[in-house]
Amino acid sequence: MQKSVLVSIQNMTCGGCAARVARALEGVSGVQDVAVNLADETARFSIEIDQPVTKPMQALDAAGYPARSQDLRFRISGLSCASCVGRLQNAFNDVPGVVSAHVNLADESATLQFIPGLTTPQALAEIAMQTGFPATIADEVQPQDRAAEKQEEADHHRRMMWISAALTLPVFLLEMGGHLLPAWHHLIGRTIGHQASWVIQFVLTTAVLFGPGRQFFTKGLPALWHRSPNMNSLVALGAGSAWAFSTVALLAPGVLPEGTRAVYFEAAAVIVTLILLGRWFEARAKGQTGAAIQSLIGLQPRTALVAQGDDWNEVSVNDLRVGDKFMLKPGERVPTDASVIDGNSFVDESMLTGEPMQVAKVTGDTLTGGTVNGHGSLVCEVLRVGHDTTLSQIIAMVQQAQSARLPIQALVDRVTLWFVPAVMGIAILTVVTWLIFGPDPALSYALVSGVSVLIIACPCAMGLATPTSIMVGSGRAAELGVLFRQGDALQTMCDVKVIALDKTGTLTMGKPMLTDIESVDPATEDHFLAQVAAVEARSEHPIAQAILQAARDRGLDLPEVTSLEVISGQGITGIIDGQRIAVGNRSMMQQYGSAENSFLTVAEEHSAKGKSVFFASIDGRVAAVFAVSDPLRPTSAAAISALKARGLRVAMISGDGRATAQTVADGLGIETVIAEVMPEGKIDALKSLRTSYGSVAFVGDGINDAPVLAEADVGIAIGTGTDVAIETADVVLMGGDVMGVVHAFDLSRQTLRNIKQNLFWAFGYNAALIPVAAGVLYPALGMLLSPGLAAGAMAFSSVFVLGNALRLRRVGIAP
Known part of the structure; x- marks a missing residue:
């Protein structure tokens, strides 16, 4: 009997593609009735109902047309x-x-x-x-449900633990008190009698196991029946064995060999109580591992003041639609991504950048949902809602990173899959060994050792070792403005040997600014700057935009310009109030004016510093020399110094001329400079660095650097706060700050160190204590591990792992 399979195919663009897809499927044994539809990019075929579809999918992958997933x-x-x-x-x-x-x-x-x-x-x-x-x-x-769920779970375990503890305490005192204090043992014998003591212990322990401890049996025994035992199975077997042996000793003592009649009710009750205590702490700690996500979710207010006709009404944020107008009062959080249509204020964007900074907002500026308004009132228009908002994208990225499976996890997965069956095998071997070689009463020793092995083993710690550190580490990174889009970048970042940085927009602001003016008459500098800006207002050149911005910053009014003329490759001229104003390079000045030697000297000095220099003349006489440069980001130098202090080689890749690039590199302390590189040549430069030094992380602005970001071992994109969905990057720095690279490296290193600590503890704990529980120390020291102590050790092993991972929440960033 056959089944029909319909899959959507990627990369099909023409009839030839469709034919190749058909051939790939027809070449798989058992595949029949292949039909490929180019219009809707699908492929349909028939295959035997009991035959897996793995081979057809592999054939499509090999042909270069994988099925859409x-x-x-x-x-x-x-x-x-x-x-x-x-x-x-x-x-x-x-x-x-x-x-x-x-x-x-x-x-x-x-x-x-x-x-x-x-x-x-x-x-x-x-x-x-x-x-x-x-x-x-x-x-x-709803994402908010997780914190509530974990709190509810913790509360449940707490209630069960206290009930169990209240029932266990009399059992423990009746049995262990007699072992510790002979007078107490004799007192019990003279009053209620030891048989009555055992009956009381039986009743109370049974209440513990079938009350608070019932969950271990209802979950563990079915898993055991389906031959897939888990941690609950180990607890159920351990506590159940101690209770069953003790019950037989109490109710049918003749079944047991002479000299082995003893009860271990206190062991069964203590096991359940201590493990419930551990589960309580574990649930509380698990709730805290997602604290970063919860804090991000909590940034969005629940309501907004929306314009409805002539009134402003409070509505749920979930009901907002694109185009709605809302009022933002002083001190309120922005409910969703929006643009300002009236008013001005300062907005705290620290939730994006990780740095407490107030950003001026005026009409036309954009606001990001979750940021905090300052003292001004704003009227805004909704731009994005729901999953399309910046905050939702950030939350999705953090969740994706927290769910990542690092390469280091592969070994853990292989071990833990067989861990519980292996522990059960060790427990059986322990019991058999004690029965054969143990001293009298061998059955009692065998029971105690077997139960201890079952109880002390902790696959929980091994399972939690990696994911908890990833969750807390990536969450802490998000708080600092670093988004690990790909979770495995947390591990690969540690192996990086070279940090290669783009210059423009990464080390620099990416926006030319007027830095110097040398004029004939400083008193008329503003007047002349306004004239030059008026001429440059018609130009699209970045330098012209820098002049215009400088004029705006000084609040200058621009005069009218006539007879505007652009001289290709040289500059631009125009008439203002009957005077010809010419702005351009040195070759243009040879035609429209002559420069004094002092101007030429100043120009050469600015050029030597990597700045772009141009002249301006009035009626053929050079009146000023201007210098424009793309300023460095304020933290670039400190970031480069910090990266080098961490043993990383820093390189700069730039399309600028070598003199300009070298000037910037010298100012920042970068030894390796690759200049005059076209965009397509950056990949070759990256490969060269990798060949010479090892794994490379590339840092770019995420706009023109997509190919090289994808080629790098770790691609790091400088974001703009709202531009977080940079698909080709492994890591996104929301604050647009190069210091974020240092943060990313530090968090990667500390998270991997934390994971290794957890794994060392988890594996070391089990490797060391399972043999101790089995009785390996008994021949030399005459010591056996109590099942109660085993339960306590197991309960707190996973709590230790969680607690160690939570330390990452307090990680400080070294300078």
């Missing part, structure tokens, strides 16, 4: 350890049509890439449900 994000319930993650991840990857799947234990989510037509979100959600983990499409859940 779609991204999907689920919120997952019921994840308790790394084994759960591995099992669900494998279940997703086994579905035909799933390109990739990554399950994140820290934020309890799954990120999938699938091919529409081969599977659907509903089918994938059903797969998750069948595996034991209910899934909800993330877009259908």
Whole structure:
């Protein structure tokens, strides 16, 4: 029996493409009835219903026409350890049509890439449900719900822990008190009797296991039955074994060998109580790992004051539409991306840049949702709403980075998938070994050691080690204005040896400015500048725009110009009040005026500094020399110094002339300069740096540098605050500040260090304590690990990992 498969194809542009797609599919064994439609870019074929579609998809990839895929994000319930993650991840990857799947234990989510037509979100959600983990499409859940959910979960574990502790305390005192104080043991014997003590312990421990501890059995035993054990299974087996053995010893002592009658009710009760305590702390810590996302979400106000007819009415931000007009009062947050249509104020944009700075806003300027208005009132028009706003894009980028799967995670995934079955095998081997070689009472020793092995093992810590650090590190980066668009850039950034920077718009402001005026008569400088600006007002040249901006900054009025004439490659002239004003380079001055030696000397000095120099004359007499340059960003020098202090080689790639580029490089302390490079030549320059020195990160403005950003090992785009959707970059610096490169490198290095610390703890903890729990120290020291102590160690191992990851929230940036 066959099934029909319809997929959407990429890269088809002509009939030849359609024919190649058809040939690629027809070449796969078992594929029949191939029909390729160029108009809607689809391909339909038939295949045996039990045959996977992996080979047809691989054939399309090899032919250069891959099937279109779609991204999907689920919120997952019921994840308790790394084994759960591995099992669900494998279940997703086994579905035909799933390109990739990554399950994140820290934020309890799954990120999938699938091919529409081969599977659907509903089918994938059903797969998750069948595996034991209910899934909800993330877009259908409000992001704010996560903090509330984790708080509710923490509160539940807290209540269960206190109930369990109240029931466990008498059990612990009755049993362990007698071991610690002989007088207490004798007192129990003389009063209620040891048999009655055991009955009380049985009743209370049973209440613990089937009350607060019920969740371990309802979740762990079904997973065990389906041959996919998890952390809950280990707890259920450990606590259940201690309770079952003790119950037999109490109710049917004749079943047990002579000398082995003992009860371990306190072990079962303490195990549940301590693990509930750990789960409480763990839920609280998990809620804090998403604090950066929650703070971003909290930046958007819930209502806005919108114009409706002649009135201003308060409406929900969710009801705003493009074109709506709203009033922004002093001190209020901007509800959505908008433009100012009336009023002026200063707006705090620190949520974009990470730096507390007030930016002047007047009519025509844009506002970003989430920023804070100053003391002025503004009337604004809505530009973008919902998922199209800058804030929504930022949140989406941070979520994408937090869900990333770093290369370092691959080993962890392989280990944790088999970890719980391996622990169960070790526990069985431990019991058998004690029964064969252990001293009397061997059964008691075997039980204690086997239960301790089951309880002390902690796959949770291994599963949380990487994702929690990624979540907290990328969130902290966002607070500092650094967006890791690709989560794996957190790891690859650490391997970078060279930081290559574009000059214009990256190290410099990207906007020429008038820096110097040397005039014949300083007293009439403003008057002459207004005349020159009036002539240049008709020019599109960047230098002309710099002159006009200087005149505006001085508040000058521009006179009328007649007889305007542009001399190609030289400059421009015009008549003002009967006088001919000429503005241009030195060759033009030879035609329209002669320059004094002092002007020529000044011009040479400015040219030597990399500035663009031009002259202005009145009726054939040079009256002033002007110098224009693209000023360096204020933090460029400090950023270069900081990068070099971290052992990185810094290079500059520029299309400017060598003299200009070298002047800028010398001022910043950059030793490696590649100048006079056309845009297409930047990729060759990047490859040359990589060959000579190693992995390269390229920093550009994200406009003309897209190809080289894509070619770099790490592409870093200088954003403008609102320009965050730069598709070719791995990292976006929202503040437009080169110091953000230093922040990105520091956060990458500290996040990877944090991950390695977590992994060392998680693996080291299990490697060291599982043998101790099995009794490896008993022959030499006569010491066995109590199941209660094992439970305490396990409960706090994952809390340690979470706590270590949360330290990244307080990471300071070194100068």
